[in-house]
Structure formats: C-alpha cells, structure tokens
Amino acid sequence: MxxxxxxxxxxxxxxxxxxxxxxxxxxxxxxxxxxxxxxxSAPVSEETEKLEVTMYNQDKEKIGTTTIRPVYTGVKITLEATDLPPGMHGFHIHENGICEAPDFKSSGGHFNPTGGKHGFEHPEGPHAGDLQNIKVDQDGNVFADAAAEMVTLEKGKNNSLLKEGGTALMIHSGADDYKSQPSGDAGERLACGVISE
Incomplete structure (x- = not known):
C-alpha cells in the first residue's frame, strides 16, 4: 500500500x-x-526607424553626420560636426535632396509643405523645415539636438522628409533671426546633407 x-x-x-x-x-x-x-526592420507605422545623413562643406569634405529619428511629435535631429566657424548658425531642412557645392543653391528653399511664412516668431510661421539655431564651440565643433514637429519620415505623407527627390539639411553662416523672409537672414550655406532612403 x-x-x-x-x-x-x-x-x-x-x-x-x-x-x-x-x-x-x-x-x-x-x-x-x-x-x-x-x-x-519595418515598424508598425511603416516609418523609417532612423536615417544617417552625411554633412559636407563647400569643398565637398565630410564634416559630420546627422541622425534623424521619428518621435511622437515629428522627428528628432541629432547633429555632430566639426570644422565650422564658432558661433550661432542657422540650421534648416531644405526642399530638394540635392547638395551641389559650393553654394548648395540646388537644395532650394526651406521645406514648406504648408505654405507658411519663415520663422518661429512670425505670426504665419514657421516653415516645416525651420529648426532652432545651433551653437558651434571655439574649436569648431557642434553636438546638438533639434526637434522638427511638423515633419515625418513616413512615406507618402505631404510633410515627409522622404518625399520624391528627398530633402536636405543645411547649416548657414549666420544665426537665424526667426522672422526675416524667406530664410531668417542666416547668410550663406556652409554645409549640406541629403535626406533620402
């Protein structure tokens, strides 16, 4: 038992x-x-997880990289670059994914799918491509985060940075005053990077 x-x-x-x-x-x-x-590799929202953008100066030399990531309110742009003049500089998203040196005029104007005016301080602004100024240190280096709340990496959207032909990131010689038309009186274009797939 x-x-x-x-x-x-x-x-x-x-x-x-x-x-x-x-x-x-x-x-x-x-x-x-x-x-x-x-x-x-493809998120549920079908947005690109992140993009790496190479920044080039007027002499076609690589000076840094930018990482663009989707966030709940648009995209986060992280810039790391060297060999720039110290001080404040305008930083924008431009409408064409073309960076022909030395003047980078091939990138067109600011990315502006809503037809707004330039500048955070303009009552009819800003452009979707308007970003906060960046500060370059005395050694010519910059590490900065910028928020772009009016754009997306989701393809097919009117405000997508990955539209046909792409878009571009631009660093200007002077600071953006956030109100002057059409580009904030930020001076010449010093560095450019193509945003594309």
Whole structure:
C-alpha cells in the first residue's frame, strides 16, 4: 500500500512540474511575440526607424553626420560636426535632396509643405523645415539636438522628409533671426546633407 502512495505522490509532483513548465513556455512565447515587433526592420507605422545623413562643406569634405529619428511629435535631429566657424548658425531642412557645392543653391528653399511664412516668431510661421539655431564651440565643433514637429519620415505623407527627390539639411553662416523672409537672414550655406532612403 505504501508503495502505491509513493508512486501516486511522485506522479502528482511530476504533473505539477510539467504544468509549471508549460506555463513558463506560454509566458516566454508571449514575451517573445511582444518583443518581435521591436526587432523588425519595418515598424508598425511603416516609418523609417532612423536615417544617417552625411554633412559636407563647400569643398565637398565630410564634416559630420546627422541622425534623424521619428518621435511622437515629428522627428528628432541629432547633429555632430566639426570644422565650422564658432558661433550661432542657422540650421534648416531644405526642399530638394540635392547638395551641389559650393553654394548648395540646388537644395532650394526651406521645406514648406504648408505654405507658411519663415520663422518661429512670425505670426504665419514657421516653415516645416525651420529648426532652432545651433551653437558651434571655439574649436569648431557642434553636438546638438533639434526637434522638427511638423515633419515625418513616413512615406507618402505631404510633410515627409522622404518625399520624391528627398530633402536636405543645411547649416548657414549666420544665426537665424526667426522672422526675416524667406530664410531668417542666416547668410550663406556652409554645409549640406541629403535626406533620402
């Protein structure tokens, strides 16, 4: 009789252990399936996860890189560059994805799909491509984050930076005054980078 009680007890313990393993497997599967969306190359929103943009100066030399990432309110632009004149500089998104040195006029005007006026201080502004000024240190280096709340990386949208032909990032020689038309009196174009897929 004792022999059967021992056998039944062992069987019961093994059954509990099997159930525990099964619950763990289900939980692990659920965790893996929820993480699967994070690791996919195409997000659910079909937006590009991030873009790397190479910045070139008027002599066609690489001076830095910019990373553009989608955020809840538009995109976040992180600029890291060197060999620039110290001081404040205008920083904008331009309408054409073309950076022909030395003047970069091929990039056109500011990206402006809404038809607004230039500048954060203009009552009918800003352009979608207007960004905050950047500050270059005494050694010619800059590391800055900029928020662009009126644009997206989602293709097919009117305000997409990945429109046909692309767009461009531009660093100007002077500071943007946030009100003068059409570009904030920011001076000549010092550096340019093409935004494209």
């Amino acid at each position: 004792k022999k059967y009680i021992v056998i039944y007890s062992l069987a019961f313990v093994m059954l509990l252990a099997a159930c525990a393993d099964k619950e763990y497997d289900v939980e692990e599967t659920q965790n893996n399936s929820s993480n699967a969306g994070v690791k996919t």
